[in-house]
Amino acid sequence: MSGSTALQPLRLTLPDGSVRELPPGSTGRALAESIGSGLARAALAVKVDGQLRDLDRPLESDAAVAIVTERDPEALDLLRHSSAHMLATAVRELFPGARIGFGPSIEDGFYYDFEVPRPFTPEDLEAIEKKMAEVAERDYPFTRDVVDRADANRRFADDPLKLERIAELGDDETITVYTDGPFQDLCRGPHVPRTGRLKHYKLLNAAGAYWRGDERRQMLQRIYGTAWFKKDELDAYLHRLEEAKKRDHRRLGRELDLFMFHPFAPGAPFYTDRGTTMVRVINDYVRELNQRAGYQEIKTPLLYNKGLWEISGHWGKYREHMFLVLDSETGEHDFSLKPMNCPSHHLYFGTRKHSYRELPTGYATFDVLHRNEVSGALGGLTRVRQFQQDDCHVYLMSSQIATEVRRITDMILELYATFGLTATLKFATRPEQRIGEDAMWDRAEADLRAALEATGKPYELKPGDGAFYGPKIDFDVSDSIGRKWQLGTIQLDYAAADRFDLTYVGEDNTEHRPVIIHRAMAGSFERFMAILIEHFAGAFPLWLAPEQVRVIPISDGQTDAARRLAERLRGAGVRVHVDDRNETLNYRIRDGEVWKIPYMAVVGQREADADTLALRVRGAGRKQEIFPAGEFIARVAEENRTRALVP
């Protein structure tokens, strides 16, 4: 405690630098009231020397303080954590025997785990939500009590999970209990002042969750919810969920006929003709980038004897994720489908001698990989068992790292920009568990960082998050609705060359170990497809669209003209179809919009006579434009060539 005596006033410094004096033991609320009654009404908590505290907790010493209201970023956390308590309060009233686990605030909401005899049903959730409204109505204060261990154990005698947590608390830790009405919870706090402050929330779903995420422990029933300060924020969030559902790649993949799954091949997609076209277009683009970088594209075997996996270390650490294959001659499962490309590339590199003159040497491969994910981990194209990566391994001398990393970074950012994706960079440095000398890490991190700085892009530092064999740069991409995906990665590897005994002959005519860079840009094509589908909501830019132009003759009289136009477009490398079905023009226009075709070229008698077309741009409605056929073909070809994002 500070040396202040009971008679000396507290000196509280506000964010604007002004100082207020209040009697010792005054609460945050008293401070807020002394500033203004409006602020006192808005106050949710108080920040004392940077730490959040309950509004009604006495201030003990001079400090820098700030009143926290809805407008502070931390306030949402507070709101959601308190909402979790209110949820538990309601559950306890409806299910008196329910034992409680943890109930934190999370991104966009909160959850609470309960140990109950049976899982919650959707009807339960409705009832619980109603009960929560009652609890809010009763406007209980959240009160904080400091208790000793014995008291805590007594209070939670019926809640073994809480007792377990209490037992873990150190003797020097303050144990606090928060109470709102009939409910009390072991909790560090802080909370909003009263349940009445919780107004705009919704329970979303319930699902099982292992106690502490440990599959060996009992399964609890978790209820997820979301909470916001304003009704329109809650509505906007729920609307966002709806929108995200609408652009769910699984739904669009079916509606736009891009890919499918069959029960006989769980976790392995079938691509339709349209989906295959997209994969090919993306492939071609990555190929072009690889070629420009001077990387070689190679194809390597899919199936290997375990000898390879023993060298790579997969056999020991990764075997459960590999699809083992029975060798009928030996009767043993001595073969495995490859889960990664690196061992193949290392093997290939090692089959011949390399001069320092040929470094850096890059191998790129689009081969199919298999990883045996547990069934519960599968979902759509983002979590699959079979996939392809835009994988590349570059073998180089350590003196070449900075230049090469810079080159790769530019390449990756260019790729993202082409799809209208923006990336943030993360620089991950040496982890606790690692191989190699500190000097090596110093050098590697310095090189990576220099390369990173050279891009001029801001980056986030993630100390200790590197791979055990080297530091890395991760690329997080934000899509059009703000979701983040980790896509690209550049990893320095100082271990593989040793394991595979890879060498190059240096200028000094002796053998040296190369450094290896693992590079992925799009990551897996499957996941990248999913991200693109959701990013564009299925309305792909022309160059990526499976069907780029649909030619629509108005009536039978123009069918031949339409076909001739399509033929000319096809000649210019355009993916085009003629919709001469026996349907009304309106029907076919609508169909084109539903299928999100970038351009519809309508050909009536006027257009047929003049060798023109009436262009309808996707989403632009009736706003159409008459184009001479030649001009239109040139325009489409140009968009294709430049990979234009918008028409």
Next chain:
RNA sequence: GCUGACGUAGCUCAAUUGGCAGAGCAGCUGAUUUGUAAUCAGCAGGUUAGGGGUUCGAUUCCCCUCGUCAGCUCCA
């Protein structure tokens, strides 16, 4: 893998307490020849995911298998 929910025509969904499996869209056939988001009529479409059980009778109730979906420590 575990917990829960779900699985009905190609797609989206119906089908009282267990009582003859339906509709819209898509498909096919015909009529219609269309000027910018659904023309009309007819036809066809199913071992209700698969298997077993209870029952006079199962889409419905029970069990098993397969698959799909949600979730499985962003730190009391």
